[in-house]
């Protein structure tokens with residue numbers, strides 16, 4: 001895609017703030033930006049080792065202000081289940097006026113008055129705030145990240161069954177492809193072209209993903225869908241916060257199946273998105289059986 005590195009390479013090293021930098025997607029974006037000689041600063045509650053980091057909460061305007069000094073662009077993630085505190089964050093962004101690339105969701109329905117579930121609603125609300133802010137910003141709407149499967153590692157180290165709430169099938173996307181796309185958009189001045197809608201190459205359900213992990217591991221694995229109430233009580237027993245559990249249950253009940261596959265990863269990165277099978281092969285070691293449970 002055409003675009004201009006901001007600021008032009010050779011004039012000054014571009015500086016990018018990455019929020020969510022300790023997460024599955026954020027870590028990959030940080031790696032790519034550093035490889036490309038970008039000055040990277042991170043914002044998260046835990047620091048990222050070896051990278052300039054501002055430690056704190058996205059909901060704290062003073063933290064956000066201190067993180068924004070001198071940055072040209074921000075990769076914004078909003079991992080919270082309430083968009084209300086994002087008002088303060090967007091006000092800080094508007095004052096500092098960097099370009100903003102917001103990691104949003106492919107599940108947003110632009111025609112709907114209300115979104116399917118609280119997680120999608122928050123993304124829609126944050127997009128609306130950015131739209132009203134006067135900032136130069138672009139949405140990177142991501143489908144379900146392949147890295148969510150890491151949440152199955154404990155079950156697959158112990159046995160051959162993944163059990164949990166089922167969720168509608170979507171075009172699961174490799175977080176490394178989303179990171180490549182994010183790096184391209186962060187470094188290119190093409191805000192007019194969004195929203196980008198980043199999907200993987202095939203529509204998959206959880207049972208499909210577990211089977212593909214099994215193929216990568218050489219094991220016969222299966223997914224066992226757990227009814228809503230049992231899923232809720234198990235997640236609560238695991239110590240997950242109640243509002244998160246309710247949001248996950250709502251997503252599993254109300255989010256519709258998506259048949260959408262786009263070419264946006266390829267347009268941004270110059271190559272087609274990877275399959276979940278490829279992701280599974282590359283991450284097989286993370287799911288290897290515990291010796292004592294073999």
Ligand SMILES: NC(=O)c1ccc[n+]([C@@H]2O[C@H](COP(=O)([O-])OP(=O)(O)OC[C@H]3O[C@@H](n4cnc5c(N)ncnc54)[C@H](OP(=O)(O)O)[C@@H]3O)[C@@H](O)[C@H]2O)c1
Nearest residue numbers: 020021022023024025044045046057058077078079144145
């Ligand atoms: N996963 C998906 O399928 C998917 C799909 C579409 C969009 N997205 C969006 O993509 C983003 C990244 O997804 P992911 O799977 O990489 O997430 P993840 O692995 O759970 O990482 C979340 C990141 O956010 C940081 N964080 C959480 N709460 C924070 C707070 N209050 N203040 C500051 N930082 C905070 C975490 O760091 P600390 O804990 O160190 O603060 C971590 O770096 C999410 O925000 C999500 O909204 C995800």
